[in-house]
Amino acid sequence: MKGKRVALLTLFAAALAAVAIEPAAAQSADTTTERLIWDLNNQLLYIAVPITVLVEAILFYTVWKYRNNESPLPTKENRRLEITWTVATAVILLFVGVASYQVLAEPYVTATSADSGVDTVAEDEEVMEVQVTAQKYNWQFYYPEQDVTSANTLVIPEERPVRLNITSKDWLHAFHVPSMGLKSDAFPGQSNYILTKATDTGEHQLYCAEYCGAGHSQMLGTVEVRSQDEFRTWMNENSESADTSANESTGNGTSAISP
Numbered sequence: 001m002k003g004k005r006v007a008l009l010t011l012f013a014a015a016l017a018a019v020a021i022e023p024a025a026a027q028s029a030d031t032t033t034e035r036l037i038w039d040l041n042n043q044l045l046y047i048a049v050p051i052t053v054l055v056e057a058i059l060f061y062t063v064w065k066y067r068n069n070e071s072p073l074p075t076k077e078n079r080r081l082e083i084t085w086t087v088a089t090a091v092i093l094l095f096v097g098v099a100s101y102q103v104l105a106e107p108y109v110t111a112t113s114a115d116s117g118v119d120t121v122a123e124d125e126e127v128m129e130v131q132v133t134a135q136k137y138n139w140q141f142y143y144p145e146q147d148v149t150s151a152n153t154l155v156i157p158e159e160r161p162v163r164l165n166i167t168s169k170d171w172l173h174a175f176h177v178p179s180m181g182l183k184s185d186a187f188p189g190q191s192n193y194i195l196t197k198a199t200d201t202g203e204h205q206l207y208c209a210e211y212c213g214a215g216h217s218q219m220l221g222t223v224e225v226r227s228q229d230e231f232r233t234w235m236n237e238n239s240e241s242a243d244t245s246a247n248e249s250t251g252n253g254t255s256a257i258s259p
Contacts (some may be wrong), residue, residue, distance in 0.1 A: 030204070030225070032108045032197040034181030040103040044096060051092070107195050125161055127195075130154065132166040134173035134186040137215035139206065148238045152221040157231035158201050164194040176209035177223050183209060198225040 066072065104110055131142040132154070141150045156162045166175050168186040175194070176183045184192045206221035226234060 030198060030200045030202060031180045031182070032199065033194075034179075035199070036103050036106055036109050037181050040099060043099055047092065047095070108197070127161045127163050128157070130156070130162060130164050132164050132175060132186070133169055134167070134175065134208065134219075135169040136171060136213055137208075137219040139175075139219075139221040143235070146235050146239055148235060150238070152206075154206065154221065154223045155231060155234055156198055156223065156225055157228050158198050158225055160228070161195060161197045164196075166192045166194065171212050172210050173212050173219070174209035176207045177204050178207070179204045180223065185210065201225050201227055201230075 129144055131144060133140040133142070139152050139154070141154045142148070143150075164175070164182075164184075166184050166186045167190060168188045170188060172188075173186040174183065175186055180196065180198070182194055182196060184194050186192065202225055204223040204225070206223050208216060208219035212219065
């Protein structure tokens with residue numbers, strides 16, 4: 001009878017735990033990168049919670065059962081039980097290792113070179129390149145295909161793969177957008193890469209996650225995810241502005257040297 005009570009209490013606790021973790025498991029993701037991370041987190045959570053409930057149930061049961069035992073006896077050896085929990089632990093660790101490796105090997109999570117993700121991106125999708133340069137205490141974003149530069153505001157299109165080539169001019173910095181699941185160090189003279197694809201439009205806060213001096217806390221930026229049409233409009237406007245500025249500079253230079 002007591003065993004049935006313990007089993008029922010354990011099942012009830014597991015049900016409560018499942019209800020408690022459901023909001024965490026239902027977290028929305030704004031990028032492909034963040035979705036992969038959340039999926040891994042949910043898999044590990046669904047394993048960890050039942051184990052926690054089982055261990056705590058055994059603990060409380062043992063404490064309650066032997067609460068009045070003033071002369072406890074040494075635990076007897078149970079080789080079958082020891083082998084069982086050793087094998088179970090090994091299986092759990094193997095699952096965690098394999099699941100983690102599969103996610104970490106994804107180019108959308110760990111891009112190691114400029115060619116990372118070539119096999120991952122669909123044939124009908126074109127990867128947009130953005131050069132990200134950190135310097136005390138601001139961010140510069142250069143779009144080489146359109147020859148457009150933006151300061152402290154990174155604008156990217158929705159539902160299109162984007163590869164960020166991240167570097168630094170002067171010091172160690174770190175590109176970090178928590179709400180998009182993006183983070184990478186920025187080293188002088190070296191490039192690190194992030195491959196991602198935004199799935200929802202919106203605005204996200206960009207931080208420098210590596211202390212870089214007195215102005216570190218002010219080294220902020222914004223990542224704006226726009227629809228494909230809005231992004232094209234923004235890019236055309238900035239391309240025209242860049243052309244106008246270049247023409248004005250050329251005109252001023254010509255007039256300066258003209259007789």
